[in-house]
Every structure is written in structure tokens, then in C-alpha cells.
Amino acid sequence: MxxxxxxxxxxxxxxxxxxxxxxxxxxxxxxxxxxxxxxxxxxxxxxxxxxxxxxxxxxxxxxxxxxxxxxxxxxxxxxxxxxxxxxxxxxxxxxxxxxxxxxxxxxxxxxxxxxxxxxxxxxxxxxxxxxxxxxxxxxxxxxxxxxxxxxxxxxxxxxxxxxxxxxxxxxxxxxxxxxxxxxxxxxxxxxxxxxxxxxxxxxxxxxxxxxxxxxxxxxxxxxxxxxxxxxxxxxxxxxxxPARVQPARTRLGWAMAVYFGAQSLSGYAIMGWLAQLFRDADFAPETAGLLLAGVTALGVPVALLMPALAGRLRTLRPLVLGLTAFSTAAYLGLALAPHDAALLWVGLLAFGQGAFPLILTTIGLRARTAEGTVALSAFAQSTGYVIAALGPLLVGILYEATGGWTAPIGFLLAALVVQTVAGLAIARPRFIEDER
Structure with missing residues (x-):
């Protein structure tokens, strides 16, 4: 839109x-x-x-x-x-x-x-x-x-x-x-x-x-x-x-920040730990690295298509729920059968990571002006990256404490729930300038 x-x-x-x-x-x-x-x-x-x-x-x-x-x-x-x-x-x-x-x-x-x-x-x-x-x-x-x-x-x-x-x-x-x-x-x-x-x-x-x-x-x-x-x-x-926009004083601003932070948390955790997960599933180090690279490589067409879809839909609810479904299936697969269907989980993760181009597009869609866009972009990304910093750290702590991947993946699923709730909050079309 x-x-x-x-x-x-x-x-x-x-x-x-x-x-x-x-x-x-x-x-x-x-x-x-x-x-x-x-x-x-x-x-x-x-x-x-x-x-x-x-x-x-x-x-x-x-x-x-x-x-x-x-x-x-x-x-x-x-x-x-x-x-x-x-x-x-x-x-x-x-x-x-x-x-x-x-x-x-x-x-x-x-x-x-x-x-x-x-x-x-x-x-x-x-x-x-x-x-x-x-x-x-x-x-x-x-x-x-x-x-x-x-x-x-x-x-x-x-x-x-x-x-x-x-x-x-x-x-x-x-x-x-x-x-x-x-x-x-x-x-x-x-x-x-x-x-x-x-x-x-x-x-x-x-x-x-x-x-x-x-x-x-x-x-x-x-x-x-x-x-x-x-x-x-x-x-x-x-x-x-227009007067200065202050996203920190709006519900939309905080919903955008939480969605950005939750999806970035998962993204950084995946980039930091997915190769180790595949190594623990008896893949050679070189193969584990290639599987990680596959998530990024498959994300290229997703990055191109996701913003175009978001710009054509009146509500982003179908995209938010669809991305959640892809990520949920990938996390469950990695927890239950990481070796047997590794390529499938990599593909599903790549689609699930489409939340990143989606939120970047939404920043522009939820502001009327360039001033509103830069204010919303700064607040959502700055606050979001504070949240994202916890991802690799907490996954590492849980992995070391339990010696397995059930608890870390459970944490990522919990973060996905938060991401989805925030995503549904930003799905309805409205503008940050109107919430001043």
C-alpha cells in the first residue's frame, strides 16, 4: 500500500x-x-x-x-x-x-x-x-x-x-x-x-x-x-x-520497535549458532557452513519479493502470519530432525527471515513524510537492536547450560510469539504522524 x-x-x-x-x-x-x-x-x-x-x-x-x-x-x-x-x-x-x-x-x-x-x-x-x-x-x-x-x-x-x-x-x-x-x-x-x-x-x-x-x-x-x-x-x-515526530510516545512506534527487535534477535541467533547446530547433528564443518550460507542465499529472492507484496496489500496480517508459520515449522524441524531434512529447514528459515525486508518496508508505509520515516526508522532500529543483542547471548547461555538445542529453540519460539503479536499490531494501515 x-x-x-x-x-x-x-x-x-x-x-x-x-x-x-x-x-x-x-x-x-x-x-x-x-x-x-x-x-x-x-x-x-x-x-x-x-x-x-x-x-x-x-x-x-x-x-x-x-x-x-x-x-x-x-x-x-x-x-x-x-x-x-x-x-x-x-x-x-x-x-x-x-x-x-x-x-x-x-x-x-x-x-x-x-x-x-x-x-x-x-x-x-x-x-x-x-x-x-x-x-x-x-x-x-x-x-x-x-x-x-x-x-x-x-x-x-x-x-x-x-x-x-x-x-x-x-x-x-x-x-x-x-x-x-x-x-x-x-x-x-x-x-x-x-x-x-x-x-x-x-x-x-x-x-x-x-x-x-x-x-x-x-x-x-x-x-x-x-x-x-x-x-x-x-x-x-x-x-x-510538520512538527517533530516522537515514535517513543506512540503505540505504533513501540510495536514497530518490538517487531524489528524480535526478528533481528532471531536473525542474529541463527547467524551465530545455526552452523554449530548442524555440526552437532553430525554434519562436517564445511557442510554446516554451506547450510548457513544457504539461509542467506535463499533470502535474496525473498528480500526482493517481500517489499513488493507488502506494498500491494491493504493489511499485512497474511504476511505476518505466513512468516510466523515458516519460522515455526523450521524451528520445530531443527529441534526434532535437524539432519534428516536439513535442506527443508534451511529453506523454511530463509522464508521466515523475510520478516526483515517486511519491517523495512513497513517503516515507509507507516509514515506520511520523510521526517516521520526517519524518526520511525531511528526509533524502531535503535530500540530493536538493543533487543536483538540478547539473541546470540541467551542462545549461547541456554546451549551451554543444557548441552542441547531444545531450550535454545524453545527460546526462539517464544521470541517468535512476541514478534507475531507485534506484527499483528502494525499490520493495520495507519501513520505515525497521526499518533502524535
């Missing part, structure tokens, strides 16, 4: 005329708490913005999954303690939760294109610096710098979809979610071979800095255009900008 035009004062503008380069920084006569809605669109801007979004999306997990694939080598090379290694693996969710919350403040003061230039530069520089150091503390600090860039970009992409492609929300969200999934899969699968080819874990971890540097390129001309437009005094805002 495509949201209706903004209900703010002034003439209604068609979504296709939204500007991909407009500076959203409030001018002197604009309240700093307001996020203006752009009204103009250069002829070539739409394609450039789309290419830039896809390049950013490819980078959003490569720095994380490449580190996970090489963690043993990194621990040996830097002499990381078990506690420090555990902190490194938890650092992404901490960064995404804490730093992502700052993004609405940034976009109220700077054009999104300028923010993304800095974010991708931080990602590139952080990835370079962390592979040239021999200090564990410097490695953690520079990893945090790289993750800061990802945290900001995580929040901005749903806003950019609303701002520039509100008439194609499902299609564009599907495209960038698919790009994110491809980047995740490629980095996880190729980090170790690259490290072996060059004889060092540093190569397998640092090569992704080049990809982040490429992602900067489309946003530089867009940032320059926005700066020039502002200096020239080009009007870029509606006559009346």
Missing part, C-alpha cells in the same frame, strides 16, 4: 516530484525541530540516488560478516581475549542501537547526501585502520568508527525511499534489501578465501574498504547540488513543515 500525500499545509505535491538532492537542513525561518519535505527533482537525480542507495546497501553488513568469518584468525593475530572477542561480536548491535539514534538529529541539520558521504567515508576509513593495527584496543575503536557509518546509513535508507520513491516503495525497498543480502552473503563466503589467497586475515577483512569508498561516489555530486541549492536560496521545503 502506498501512503497518501502529506497532510501538511500548502499544495499537495505528487510523489514523483520529490527532490533527490534537496537540502533538508532547516533555514533561518524554519524550526530546527522540523524536517522539511523537498519539492523539486532534477531530471537525472532519481537514477543517481537509486544507484547510490544500492551501493550503500551492499556495504551494510560486509564489514560485520567478514569479521565473523575470520574471527579465529583475528583473535590469534591480535591476541584477543575471549571477553574481548565476545565484545567485538556484540559491537555491531551496540553501535546500531546507540549511533543510529543520532541520525534524525543529523538530517535536521544536514542534507541526507552530505550525511551519507561522511558515513561511507567513516566506514571505509574505519575498515582500513583496523587492519593496519596490532593493538586490540585500536582494532575495537576503528571497528566502532566503521560501524558508526553503517548505523547512520541503516536509518537513512528507508527515509530516502520515502523521500524520492514513495510511488515505488515496495520495489525500491526490495531492491536495496536484496543488495544488502547479496553483500552479506558475498562477504561471508569470500572473506576466508581472500585471506588465504593473500596469506593474511588483514586482506580478507580490509578489502571491503574499497567497496565502501565506491559507495561514496554517487553521493558527492548530490551533496554538492544540495549545498549549491541552499546557497542560492532555492526553496526546498513545503510552506508548513
Amino acid at each position: 502506498t501512503p497518501p500525500p502529506s497532510a501538511t499545509a500548502g499544495p499537495v505535491t505528487r510523489p514523483a516530484r520529490l527532490s533527490p538532492t534537496a537540502d533538508v537542513t532547516p533555514g533561518p525561518a524554519t524550526d530546527a525541530a522540523s524536517a522539511p519535505v523537498p519539492t523539486q527533482r532534477p531530471v537525472t537525480g532519481g537514477l543517481l540516488v537509486l544507484v547510490g542507495m544500492l551501493l550503500v546497501a551492499v556495504n551494510l553488513r560486509a564489514a560485520v560478516t567478514s569479521l565473523g568469518a575470520l574471527l579465529d584468525e583475528i583473535r590469534t593475530g591480535l591476541g584477543l581475549s575471549g571477553t574481548m572477542a565476545g565484545f567485538v561480536t556484540t559491537l555491531p548491535t551496540i553501535a546500531f542501537a546507540g549511533l543510529g539514534a543520532l541520525t534524525p538529529w543529523l538530517v535536521r541539520r544536514f542534507a541526507p547526501a552530505r550525511v551519507l558521504v561522511v558515513a561511507m567515508l567513516a566506514l571505509a576509513v574505519g575498515q582500513v585502520l583496523r587492519v593496519v593495527t596490532d593493538s586490540a584496543l585500536v582494532f575495537v575503536a576503528t571497528s566502532a568508527l566503521a560501524l558508526a557509518g553503517i548505523a547512520v546509513a541503516n536509518i537513512l535508507l528507508p527515509m530516502l525511499v520515502k523521500q524520492h520513491f514513495s510511488h515505488r516503495t515496495g520495489l525500491v525497498t526490495g531492491a536495496y534489501t536484496m543488495a544488502l543480502t547479496v553483500g552479506t552473503t558475498v562477504a561471508a563466503a569470500s572473506a576466508v578465501p581472500i585471506a588465504h589467497a593473500f596469506g593474511s586475515w588483514r586482506a580478507g577483512l580490509g578489502v571491503w574498504a574499497a567497496l565502501a569508498a565506491v559507495a561514496v561516489l554517487p553521493w558527492v555530486p548530490l551533496a554538492l547540488r544540495a549545498r549549491a541549492a541552499r546557497r542560492a536560496g532555492t526553496p526546498t521545503v513545503a510552506a508548513a513543515a
